[in-house]
Amino acid sequence: MGLAGMYIVQDDEELNLPLPSGDYDIPLIIHDKKFAADGSLIFDDQAQHSLMGEVITVNGVPWPRMEVANRKYRFRVLNASISRSYKLALSTGDDITVIGTDDGLMPRPVNTKDMRLGMAERYDLIIDFSKYFIGTQVELQNLGLPNNDNTGNTNKIMRFDVVRSEVDNSSIPSTLRNIAFLSESDAVRTREFIFDRSNRMWLINDKGWDKNRVDANPRLEEVEIWKLQNTSGLWFHPVHLHLIEGQILDRNGQPPFAYERGLKDVFYVGENETVRIIGKFKPHIGKYMYHCHNMVHEDHDMMSQFEVGQGGIDPMSAPPKPLPAPPL
Ligand SMILES: [Cu+2]
Numbered sequence: 521m522g523l524a525g526m527y528i529v530q531d532d533e534e535l536n537l538p539l540p541s542g543d544y545d546i547p548l549i550i551h552d553k554k555f556a557a558d559g560s561l562i563f564d565d566q567a568q569h570s571l572m573g574e575v576i577t578v579n580g581v582p583w584p585r586m587e588v589a590n591r592k593y594r595f596r597v598l599n600a601s602i603s604r605s606y607k608l609a610l611s612t613g614d615d616i617t618v619i620g621t622d623d624g625l626m627p628r629p630v631n632t633k634d635m636r637l638g639m640a641e642r643y644d645l646i647i648d649f650s651k652y653f654i655g656t657q658v659e660l661q662n663l664g665l666p667n668n669d670n671t672g673n674t675n676k677i678m679r680f681d682v683v684r685s686e687v688d689n690s691s692i693p694s695t696l697r698n699i700a701f702l703s704e705s706d707a708v709r710t711r712e713f714i715f716d717r718s719n720r721m722w723l724i725n726d727k728g729w730d731k732n733r734v735d736a737n738p739r740l741e742e743v744e745i746w747k748l749q750n751t752s753g754l755w756f757h758p759v760h761l762h763l764i765e766g767q768i769l770d771r772n773g774q775p776p777f778a779y780e781r782g783l784k785d786v787f788y789v790g791e792n793e794t795v796r797i798i799g800k801f802k803p804h805i806g807k808y809m810y811h812c813h814n815m816v817h818e819d820h821d822m823m824s825q826f827e828v829g830q831g832g833i834d835p836m837s838a839p840p841k842p843l844p845a846p847p848l
Pocket residue numbers: 722756757758812813814817818822
């Protein structure tokens with residue numbers, strides 16, 4: 521499990537915004553790794569609980585250093601770790617500006633001093649280095665979250681060295697994208713899912729994976745509320761739903777973090793948290809998975825499937841086929 525990658529999908533509307541672009545638009549794939557004495561990667565899926573690495577890599581490089589100009593940069597952040605979540609913050613204590621969540625731009629930028637990043641979550645961030653003198657070192661830190669192994673140098677992710685002065689013609693528009701948010705009254709039903717451990721297995725509503733079982737069957741275009749519950753204080757579950765673009769209604773009855781108020785498909789269900797999400801089941805009929813994105817949990821066996829409508833393609837009997845590459 522050493523490899524991870526990302527696609528960046530953009531439309532013309534996004535490309536026309538004056539956000540930092542080109543050399544100032546950088547993907548950051550954060551992935552902790554555990555190495556054996558001979559340098560090989562360790563992945564022991566029998567660990568049952570989690571797999572935490574003591575080396576934090578970004579784009580495959582341990583604790584990298586990046587030289588930056590004193591201007592704004594856009595970072596497309598993906599947590600590709602097997603089991604580790606991060607609490608991101610800058611060593612300067614300055615704000616990070618969040619402009620996008622898992623499924624694209626937010627309605628408007630949100631400033632935060634720190635943020636949770638669960639496995640498979642994606643955030644689109646702006647860091648503004650213009651306030652720093654040349655020679656300043658700015659660390660992207662991990663303040664640590666419960667039920668992670670927070671020892672050693674896992675509190676550091678990477679470092680930005682401000683090395684040169686440049687004119688910055690980019691800006692962050694106050695309106696990024698029009699999103700028609702759903703409200704509770706749009707939902708036709710609520711489903712409840714308890715994510716828990718039993719007999720050394722990770723289960724959803726006391727059930728493991730069964731390719732012949734479907735646990736939810738919304739009709740195409742129906743809006744549902746899914747109540748995702750973690751009744752334990754001993755672990756967290758980033759829950760990933762395939763197909764839909766959802767949003768968080770509330771967490772333990774409170775509004776979600778401001779930086780989570782965009783379209784998402786991975787939902788951080790922390791210790792003793794109940795997260796209510798809402799989404800419209802579209803644009804396809806067929807069977808889609810939902811699972812915890814701690815891969816140790818997912819593999820043993822915290823995964824199930826929903827079926828939108830009837831008669832869609834079943835990925836078990838009709839596996840995806842490679843398509844010809846689109847023209848460049
Ligand atoms: Cu989990």
